[in-house]
Amino acid sequence: MRMLGAEVVIECLKKEEVDIVFGYPGGAVLTLYDALFKTKFPHILTRHEQGAVHAADGYARATGKTGVCFATSGPGGTNLVTGIATAYMDSIPLVAITGQVGVSLIGKDSFQEADICGITTPITKHNYLVKKIQDLPRVMKEAFYIARTGRPGPVVIDISKDVFNDILDFEYPNSVCLRGYRSTFSGDSAKIDSVVEALEKAEKPVIFVGGGVNISGMSEEIRKLIQMTGIPVMSSLMGLGCIPSDLPEQLGMVGMHGTYAANMATIDCDLLMGIGVRFDDRVTSLVKNFAPKATIIHFDIDPAEVNKNVRADLKIVGDLRWSLPLLCEKVAGRSLTKEQWASLEWTDIVQEWKREKPLSSSLPKGGIRPQDVIEKVSELTQGDAIIVTDVGQHQMWTAQSYNFNKQRSFLTSGGLGTMGYGLPAAIGAQITLPDKAVVLFTGDGSIMMNCQELATVADNGLPLKIIVMNNQVLGMVNQWQRMFYGQRYSHSSTKGCTDFVKLAEAMGVAGLRVTKPEDLNMILEKALQMEGPVLVDVLLPETEDVLPMVPPGGRLDQMVLRGGI
Amino acid sequence: MKYTLTVLVENRPGVLTHISGLISRRAFNIESIAAGPTEETDTTRITIGVEVEDEFELEQVVNQLSKLINVIKIVNLTYVDSIQRELALIKVRANKANRSDLVDIVEIFRAKIVDVNRETLVVELSGEESKIDALCEVLADFGIIEIVRTGRIAVSRGPVPAKEM
Ligand SMILES: Cc1ncc(C[n+]2csc(CCOP(=O)(O)OP(=O)(O)O)c2C)c(N)n1
Numbered sequence: 001m002r003m004l005g006a007e008v009v010i011e012c013l014k015k016e017e018v019d020i021v022f023g024y025p026g027g028a029v030l031t032l033y034d035a036l037f038k039t040k041f042p043h044i045l046t047r048h049e050q051g052a053v054h055a056a057d058g059y060a061r062a063t064g065k066t067g068v069c070f071a072t073s074g075p076g077g078t079n080l081v082t083g084i085a086t087a088y089m090d091s092i093p094l095v096a097i098t099g100q101v102g103v104s105l106i107g108k109d110s111f112q113e114a115d116i117c118g119i120t121t122p123i124t125k126h127n128y129l130v131k132k133i134q135d136l137p138r139v140m141k142e143a144f145y146i147a148r149t150g151r152p153g154p155v156v157i158d159i160s161k162d163v164f165n166d167i168l169d170f171e172y173p174n175s176v177c178l179r180g181y182r183s184t185f186s187g188d189s190a191k192i193d194s195v196v197e198a199l200e201k202a203e204k205p206v207i208f209v210g211g212g213v214n215i216s217g218m219s220e221e222i223r224k225l226i227q228m229t230g231i232p233v234m235s236s237l238m239g240l241g242c243i244p245s246d247l248p249e250q251l252g253m254v255g256m257h258g259t260y261a262a263n264m265a266t267i268d269c270d271l272l273m274g275i276g277v278r279f280d281d282r283v284t285s286l287v288k289n290f291a292p293k294a295t296i297i298h299f300d301i302d303p304a305e306v307n308k309n310v311r312a313d314l315k316i317v318g319d320l321r322w323s324l325p326l327l328c329e330k331v332a333g334r335s336l337t338k339e340q341w342a343s344l345e346w347t348d349i350v351q352e353w354k355r356e357k358p359l360s361s362s363l364p365k366g367g368i369r370p371q372d373v374i375e376k377v378s379e380l381t382q383g384d385a386i387i388v389t390d391v392g393q394h395q396m397w398t399a400q401s402y403n404f405n406k407q408r409s410f411l412t413s414g415g416l417g418t419m420g421y422g423l424p425a426a427i428g429a430q431i432t433l434p435d436k437a438v439v440l441f442t443g444d445g446s447i448m449m450n451c452q453e454l455a456t457v458a459d460n461g462l463p464l465k466i467i468v469m470n471n472q473v474l475g476m477v478n479q480w481q482r483m484f485y486g487q488r489y490s491h492s493s494t495k496g497c498t499d500f501v502k503l504a505e506a507m508g509v510a511g512l513r514v515t516k517p518e519d520l521n522m523i524l525e526k527a528l529q530m531e532g533p534v535l536v537d538v539l540l541p542e543t544e545d546v547l548p549m550v551p552p553g554g555r556l557d558q559m560v561l562r563g564g565i
Numbered sequence: 566m567k568y569t570l571t572v573l574v575e576n577r578p579g580v581l582t583h584i585s586g587l588i589s590r591r592a593f594n595i596e597s598i599a600a601g602p603t604e605e606t607d608t609t610r611i612t613i614g615v616e617v618e619d620e621f622e623l624e625q626v627v628n629q630l631s632k633l634i635n636v637i638k639i640v641n642l643t644y645v646d647s648i649q650r651e652l653a654l655i656k657v658r659a660n661k662a663n664r665s666d667l668v669d670i671v672e673i674f675r676a677k678i679v680d681v682n683r684e685t686l687v688v689e690l691s692g693e694e695s696k697i698d699a700l701c702e703v704l705a706d707f708g709i710i711e712i713v714r715t716g717r718i719a720v721s722r723g724p725v726p727a728k729e730m
């Protein structure tokens with residue numbers, strides 16, 4: 001069928017079963033937006049391109065589908081950069097389509113020209129500049145294939161304005177031909193036998209799960225594995241949700257703000273099985289002191305992750321959808337008791353760590369404690385909500401205190417730590433899951449980095465619940481200044497004239513405020529029951545630290561805990 | 566340690582940007598890089614000389630490069646019996662008085678003189694990098710005006726091409 005390039009883009013989206021795009025129009029994509037108008041293809045207008053790309057990211061994290069966003073050339077494209085980098089660091093499938101100036105104007109510093117392929121090369125899985133309409137269907141097909149297969153990631157397609165206006169006899173390719181791209185699925189199954197043997201021999205094993213388990217949707221296999229073996233299990237920030245929090249073997253998060261039990265277990269274990277993790281420095285602290293006594297087993301889909309940060313003794317390269325079911329099958333085949341897999345002595349030690357130093361707050365009961373806010377929401381939603389955060393102390397408190405039960409239920413910018421991620425990501429999640437409770441925990445600093453998206457929330461009637469953990473400081477910065485910079489609080493206060501309730505109301509979102517501890521539960525209950533969108537401004541004390549904390553460069557067992565260093 | 570990698574890539578726009586972008590982002594220590602067409606019109610062959618601390622770092626270089634969508638194959642030619650060559654063009658000062666000395670040196674190195682005029686001449690040499698280094702050192706006494714080197718290229722001995730290794 002003969003059609004305009006812009007219509008080709010829309011047809012390709014349909015073929016890829018994309019049900020919605022997030023975007024913002026401009027000169028180079030006017031024809032594309034005209035095609036949206038004519039085809040009535042679902043599109044959400046955000047109020048900033050950064051909002052569009054984070055929304056596409058949130059949509060992808062919550063569902064596993066590929067998120068799509070549109071932006072115009074030049075500033076439109078550059079406004080996507082933070083969002084693309086955010087998605088890249090956390091391996092999120094995303095296709096960002098940008099307009100580019102006309103073919104003859106490329107390279108001439110033309111109006112609204114920016115080399116978006118050059119700019120995004122280090123933060124994309126792949127990118128394309130399309131200058132000929134004949135290439136468009138193939139590029140679209142390849143982009144979606146690359147974004148979602150193997151280790152997922154963002155792909156940018158920069159399309160010259162001329163291509164949108166050109167005409168093509170459209171046919172969508174049935175398959176892709178990429179000579180250099182193999183999306184690994186299965187690996188060497190004999191190696192799984194070696195894993196089972198190593199597990200059998202180990203006396204103090206731990207399992208460490210990460211974002212890969214969320215991405216592959218393999219949390220059920222992890223649960224099976226734990227239930228069969230009784231091996232203690234901990235998680236990275238990105239792995240939260242994969243292990244039901246009521247499983248007795250779960251130790252919570254490991255790393256800089258990990259739990260006492262998880263960090264102690266890492267230092268003491270004799271076998272550490274990392275599954276879908278990349279041993280980020282926020283987890284390992286100094287690599288040479290990470291799990292110093294342990295045999296390291298590393299499961300990952302990306303061969304380049306193995307031995308990148310931590311040297312692995314056993315490498316299982318392949319999709320977790322291949323390796324984990326096989327591992328479970330082989331473990332089950334041994335018909336050993338839990339005690340034979342993980343000795344009682346070890347599991348007792350670990351449980352003792354858990355009892356000895358659970359997570360706590362330094363604030364007296366009575367005041368509003370950040371942990372109470374999160375625990376209350378956890379109780380009200382019974383772990384059956386999509387929880388989104390921004391970046392800072394509130395993010396760590398959420399990671400520590402919310403009782404996650406389901407994979408893909410925690411959306412947070414882990415790798416890049418992008419303030420401003422939360423609100424638009426929550427929009428993306430809520431749009432694709434309209435009947436689900438979506439709760440955003442944000443900070444007084446972070447919310448301001450994309451607060452314009454409150455308008456998107458209101459205008460689309462999204463029943464988002466936004467909780468501003470308002471400590472009136474850039475809390476995480478403040479904490480570092482308190483701990484490592486002699487309490488010199490350089491530019492980390494947000495105290496001023498901003499009224500978040502009024503801000504919400506001005507954009508059409510209901511606003512509530514909690515100032516007294518006795519009101520907290522009531523107002524949270526009310527907010528969660530309200531039909532439409534609501535922002536709750538919760539006033540918190542300034543100086544609460546996120547603890548435990550492993551100071552930078554420290555060993556995981558050298559945590560700062562409550563009650564002094 | 567120094568290694569020679571043969572990288573076969575799809576001949577598509579942007580592929581060199583992706584390779585050089587990756588090298589800079591991962592802070593790999595690249596000594597030389599030489600790209601050119603091959604016996605297949607849709608394939609470009611890049612020879613990369615890389616200096617790394619240990620085998621683990623080399624593994625990272627190979628694995629990260631392999632992840633680029635347009636990279637078809639990477640072969641480590643360091644341990645394969647292979648021929649390595651670089652081409653250099655060296656412009657040196659020359660006058661009546663010392664020209665014959667220069668010609669002698671050029672002959673000893675089995676190099677060629679490809680351009681002569683009153684004040685200068687251009688020497689062409691292909692060989693292993695060390696040989697080119699040695700010639701440059703000797704020519705330095707005469708006054709080198711400019712040097713152009715291609716970076717090394719390499720091919721294995723015997724009938725098996727890199728794409729089948
Ligand atoms: C875009 C961006 N800029 C700066 C930072 C550095 N940073 C990390 S946490 C933080 C403070 C966040 O403050 P707030 O949102 O109020 O959260 P709190 O820590 O107080 O809970 C800052 C500035 C960042 N992560 N992202």
Ligand SMILES: [Mg+2]
Pocket residue numbers: 392443444445469470471472473474475
């Ligand atoms: Mg704050």
